[in-house]
Amino acid sequence: MRLAIITAVLTMAGIASLLYRVAEPSAAVDLQAKKIGQAISCIGLTLTDSALYMNGGGKDFSITVPASGVYPSSIPDGMIWIPGGEYSMGGVNPHGMEQGGKETMNDARPVHRVFVSPFFMDATEVTNKEFAAFVKATGYVTVAEQKPTKEEFPDVPDNKLIAGSAVFTATTLRDLSNPYGWWTYVNGADWQHPEGPQSSISDKDDYPVVHISWQDAAAFAKWAGKRLPTEAEWEFAARGNKAGELYSWGNTLHINNKWMANTYQGTFPKHDAGEDGYAGTAPVKKFAPNAFGLYDMAGNVWEWCSDWYSHDYYHSLRSTNIARNPTGPNESDDPAEPGSKKKVQRGGSFLCTDQYCTRYMVGTRGKGEWRSATNHLGFRCVKDLPK
Numbered sequence: 144m145r146l147a148i149i150t151a152v153l154t155m156a157g158i159a160s161l162l163y164r165v166a167e168p169s170a171a172v173d174l175q176a177k178k179i180g181q182a183i184s185c186i187g188l189t190l191t192d193s194a195l196y197m198n199g200g201g202k203d204f205s206i207t208v209p210a211s212g213v214y215p216s217s218i219p220d221g222m223i224w225i226p227g228g229e230y231s232m233g234g235v236n237p238h239g240m241e242q243g244g245k246e247t248m249n250d251a252r253p254v255h256r257v258f259v260s261p262f263f264m265d266a267t268e269v270t271n272k273e274f275a276a277f278v279k280a281t282g283y284v285t286v287a288e289q290k291p292t293k294e295e296f297p298d299v300p301d302n303k304l305i306a307g308s309a310v311f312t313a314t315t316l317r318d319l320s321n322p323y324g325w326w327t328y329v330n331g332a333d334w335q336h337p338e339g340p341q342s343s344i345s346d347k348d349d350y351p352v353v354h355i356s357w358q359d360a361a362a363f364a365k366w367a368g369k370r371l372p373t374e375a376e377w378e379f380a381a382r383g384n385k386a387g388e389l390y391s392w393g394n395t396l397h398i399n400n401k402w403m404a405n406t407y408q409g410t411f412p413k414h415d416a417g418e419d420g421y422a423g424t425a426p427v428k429k430f431a432p433n434a435f436g437l438y439d440m441a442g443n444v445w446e447w448c449s450d451w452y453s454h455d456y457y458h459s460l461r462s463t464n465i466a467r468n469p470t471g472p473n474e475s476d477d478p479a480e481p482g483s484k485k486k487v488q489r490g491g492s493f494l495c496t497d498q499y500c501t502r503y504m505v506g507t508r509g510k511g512e513w514r515s516a517t518n519h520l521g522f523r524c525v526k527d528l529p530k
């Protein structure tokens with residue numbers, strides 16, 4: 144029955160019907176519910192977690208000390224040299240702040256001291272044009288383009304195992320406690336068809352590629368002679384040698400009344416007003432870069448990191464004076480979805496808003512199952528300096 148519903152959707156009435164159905168408790172065997180739950184970032188943390196992790200936020204930040212390295216003699220095309228150094232990693236509790244949103248971001252604390260070595264980082268998110276070159280050279284097929292396997296979804300009937308990915312769907316539903324309300328698993332949605340089979344990227348060469356699982360991102364990085372950033376590298380790069388600021392550009396959401404990143408304005412999740420110039424994704428480099436020259440380190444699309452996600456990883460580093468080049472926990476641990484293998488995502492997306500999720504704030508964290516994707520999820524790569 145669900146297949147019939149899904150293939151018949153995409154009238155508003157149909158979507159509403161589907162959404163109510165995927166939200167049912169019995170949806171545990173539903174591929175759509177599973178793929179959405181595994182893919183989206185903003186679920187699972189509660190106010191009651193605060194007692195464990197709250198340490199006051201801002202007072203825990205100390206100045207960033209850049210590493211004493213030598214500026215490299217050459218920098219790979221499209222990349223930025225990140226000097227590395229010692230910094231305070233993590234984020235404050237923004238709940239209750241002006242424009243702070245509704246979540247306490249408990250997994251981003253305690254703030255702790257970290258050292259990262261110098262590296263190069265892509266100036267922008269990987270674009271459709273760049274990903275197309277990879278696919279042309281290798282014949283690579285992304286996870287979203289493949290039929291989900293019985294091994295991964297043993298409870299899902301064969302005829303429901305259909306290739307696709309999670310797509311944000313505007314809705315008048317106003318229950319913000321249920322993200323399944325604005326996500327639809329769309330058959331045939333993939334990087335070349337971001338909103339589904341009828342959509343295309345023919346005029347979107349410079350847009351960030353989306354519907355990219357961690358496995359896909361890692362494959363691209365390997366082909367490009369690069370790798371995915373560790374979470375610690377990503378945050379060091381996003382902070383741009385600043386300490387404890389709320390955003391990758393400073394401490395206020397706007398500068399000179401201008402939006403500093405592609406986020407969500409309007410009424411979430413009903414209407415993306417695009418006051419920042421873009422409803423949905425934006426081409427890369429449309430907003431000012433941060434102090435290192437990196438574009439879109441907040442908003443636009445989420446970006447994969449190499450680390451497994453654990454909600455209490457920072458807590459586990461508490462006894463370490465300085466964590467040197469941390470690479471994350473040995474395995475994933477997300478109490479919201481036990482057993483799901485999740486990797487870290489950073490930066491937030493065009494869907495972030497203080498009406499719901501403010502993970503465009505620089506120290507905050509996201510996560511997603513490593514073989515799942517959405518239309519607000521992409522990546523960028525890093526590269527080590529020559530030995």
Ligand SMILES: [Ca+2]
Pocket residue numbers: 405406407408417418419420421422423493
């Ligand atoms: Ca926008």
